[in-house]
Amino acid sequence: MIKESNILINLNESILNEVPTKDMEVFYNPIMQINRDLSCLLLYSLKKMGHRIENIALPTCGSGIRGIRFLKNIENLKIYFNDLNPKAIDSVKENLKINNLLEKKENYELSINDANLFLLNNKFDYIDIDPFGSPNPFLQSAILSLTHDGILAVTATDTAAFCGTYPRATLRKYFSKSIRTPYMHEFGIRILIKHIIEIASQFEIAMIPIFYHSNDHYFRVYLKKLKSKSRTLELIKEIKNVEVDDKNNFFIKELGESYTIGPMYVGKLKRFEGLFEEMNKNKDLLNLDKKSIKLFSKINEELDEFCFYNLHEISRNNSTNPISIKKVIENTKATRTHFCDNSVKIENKEELFNFIEKNSNVNKKD
Numbered sequence: 001m002i003k004e005s006n007i008l009i010n011l012n013e014s015i016l017n018e019v020p021t022k023d024m025e026v027f028y029n030p031i032m033q034i035n036r037d038l039s040c041l042l043l044y045s046l047k048k049m050g051h052r053i054e055n056i057a058l059p060t061c062g063s064g065i066r067g068i069r070f071l072k073n074i075e076n077l078k079i080y081f082n083d084l085n086p087k088a089i090d091s092v093k094e095n096l097k098i099n100n101l102l103e104k105k106e107n108y109e110l111s112i113n114d115a116n117l118f119l120l121n122n123k124f125d126y127i128d129i130d131p132f133g134s135p136n137p138f139l140q141s142a143i144l145s146l147t148h149d150g151i152l153a154v155t156a157t158d159t160a161a162f163c164g165t166y167p168r169a170t171l172r173k174y175f176s177k178s179i180r181t182p183y184m185h186e187f188g189i190r191i192l193i194k195h196i197i198e199i200a201s202q203f204e205i206a207m208i209p210i211f212y213h214s215n216d217h218y219f220r221v222y223l224k225k226l227k228s229k230s231r232t233l234e235l236i237k238e239i240k241n242v243e244v245d246d247k248n249n250f251f252i253k254e255l256g257e258s259y260t261i262g263p264m265y266v267g268k269l270k271r272f273e274g275l276f277e278e279m280n281k282n283k284d285l286l287n288l289d290k291k292s293i294k295l296f297s298k299i300n301e302e303l304d305e306f307c308f309y310n311l312h313e314i315s316r317n318n319s320t321n322p323i324s325i326k327k328v329i330e331n332t333k334a335t336r337t338h339f340c341d342n343s344v345k346i347e348n349k350e351e352l353f354n355f356i357e358k359n360s361n362v363n364k365k366d
């Protein structure tokens with residue numbers, strides 16, 4: 001039996017010592033607890049805010065752990081568990097049983113189907129795409145199957161295809177150029193968001209980014225659906241390219257100008273008013289792992305600005321000794337960022353560079 005947060009799942013504990021692979025009889029990855037924790041926090045908070053969320057789709061549900069956690073912690077939900085693997089659905093049944101949820105038949109449905117067929121036959125207020133690797137095969141069906149104002153949650157574990165390790169894969173799968181830079185995780189998430197926005201845009205649907213994280217080996221993004229031509233166009237206008245020079249300075253470029261990375265979404269990422277405040281209020285109520293709370297707090301704290309400045313990079317370029325991040329944060333309007341250690345986000349770049357210039361010593365070695 002494995003315990004995660006306040007629920008049990010009927011899998012052999014020995015799998016905790018294995019590297020999770022596609023070949024497992026029923027897939028379970030303990031590292032993804034943070035991912036599941038933060039989805040519980042987001043759903044719980046949206047419900048508290050009065051956002052209508054009743055029908056939840058888990059098209060690739062595996063052991064059902066995410067849905068069981070939702071049912072245990074959040075009221076008035078109906079979870080639609082689906083997986084192509086019949087053994088996964090057997091395991092969902094067992095897991096519902098050991099968590100005393102099997103009898104509550106009005107709260108769930110089970111199906112064994114291809115995720116796209118499952119999605120296109122129904123309408124849902126929240127859809128969680130959590131596949132092996134790229135979410136691409138399921139994005140269009142998920143966007144079309146969401147209700148107005150519905151929430152799409154997407155995990156992508158093919159981060160190498162976003163971060164410049166395999167630039168040809170980025171081009172093929174996400175129609176963007178990418179190279180490895182200190183900013184690759186933020187740029188990767190922004191390329192994924194761009195891709196989702198573009199798929200939705202052809203149906204005059206605006207997918208508005210509301211929450212995101214990059215950690216361990218994956219990206220996770222959440223977007224809200226709006227059927228609106230004007231909002232669609234507004235999002236498309238925020239898709240741009242980026243130039244990163246040989247000193248790792250970055251510049252947003254208009255489409256048509258020369259660039260090294262992109263296109264990507266360069267707009268705001270926290271676009272659901274009040275959501276972060278509500279999540280912050282609720283973060284200690286749901287038996288979340290300390291690591292999840294810490295990650296949320298970092299994202300909550302980080303300014304919603306495009307990209308960040310790496311303090312090592314700046315001191316190397318200026319031949320100065322590194323300045324402490326604590327000192328920068330205490331004396332400017334900069335914040336840390338969860339995307340990269342020793343880096344800060346700030347609205348006014350000049351404020352940061354002036355502070356560093358005045359407060360760092362010239363490196364005597366140079």
Ligand SMILES: C[S@@+](CC[C@H](N)C(=O)[O-])C[C@H]1O[C@@H](n2cnc3c(N)ncnc32)[C@H](O)[C@@H]1O
Pocket residue numbers: 027028029032036059060061062063064065066082083084085088113114115116130131132
């Ligand atoms: C990464 S696992 C899901 C993990 C699960 N969400 C969790 O939190 O533990 C991916 C799941 O997708 C299922 N799957 C793969 N291809 C599928 C398809 N075309 N339709 C439905 N399920 C599929 C697999 O059987 C596997 O259970």
